[in-house]
Amino acid sequence: MIAYRLSTVKSADKILVLDNGRVTGYGTHNYLYRTSHHYKDSVDKQKA
Numbered sequence: 001m002i003a004y005r006l007s008t009v010k011s012a013d014k015i016l017v018l019d020n021g022r023v024t025g026y027g028t029h030n031y032l033y034r035t036s037h038h039y040k041d042s043v044d045k046q047k048a
Contacts, residue, residue: 006043015039 003009010029017025017032017039025036032039 006046 001009001012006029009015012029014027015025015029015032016023017036019038024038025032027035033043034040
């Protein structure tokens with residue numbers, strides 16, 4: 001699944017984070033929120 005709304009992918013078993021065509025993170029929402037600066041920023045921007 002490709003999604004721009006992070007609420008769509010929060011329940012996925014695994015999430016792959018891409019930045020400029022490169023994999024920058026892989027894991028669950030909770031794991032990525034704690035470990036991936038790029039993913040956390042994206043989630044926080046959509047909360048605002």
